[in-house]
Amino acid sequence: MPEEITISKEDYLKAILEAESEGHTVIPALLAHWLEVSPPAVTKAVKRLKQDGYIDAKADGVLRLAAKGKEAAYHTALRHHLIERMLSEIFGMEWHQIHAEAERLEHAVSPAFEARLIEKLGDKGLCPHGNEVLPETPAQKRRRGLLPLIEAAEQTDYAVASLYERDPKLLEFLHKLGIGPNAPIRVMERNYDDTWRIQTSVGPTTIGKSAAGRVWVRPRAAREPKGK
Helix, strand or coil, X not given: CCCCCCHHXXXXXXXXXXXXXXXXXXXXXXXXXXXXXXXXXHHHHHHHHHXXXXXXXXXXXXXXXXXXXXXXXXXXXXXXXXXXXXXXXXXXXXXXXXXXHHHHHHHHCCHHHHHHHHHHHCCCCCCCCCCCCCCCCXXXXXXXXXXXXXXXXXXXXEEEEEECCCCHHXXXXXXXXXXXXXXXXXXXXXXXXXXXXXXXXXXXXXXXXXXXXXXXXXECCCCCCCCC
């Protein structure tokens, strides 16, 4: 039987996995911010995770996943991915609402249910936000032919390909602007103040650098490779 792991441990390990993919140096203060817990709680959790062999905490204070931690984090990410696809593809739930729901449900998936979901949906492919099972680095996204909206050329047509999904408020904001999975988008003009004038299906609007940097697009003529 696989070793039981608590919900708290799963949250910490997945947070480290996601933070590493974004290029962050993972230290306890970052986890406290991401998980919205107190520094003493993080210190206690990190000590426990290190003792249990899930993470390595070196003298530099940087937290890194051990092999055991990577495996546990992957399974949590996979369950999250499967639930998002289930909510979208089977139950028709809106893309901008499913991440928060999957965050709650990912810990309740039994191995038997996980196996049935994999049988139904597969363990690869993209989630409704256009993301792989495991968090991707910017370099990995570029190898898929994507580029961040902040680098998109003016007067060029694109399709939304991948959205940052850790921030529910961002997803709701993008939804209102008409920026969603596979949605058409055209950059009309980049302004001096680092905002972008864009055209979406709901009309012209302006988006700032913070939000635009979390939207990845591909040229309208391009298609996701087969198997994605």
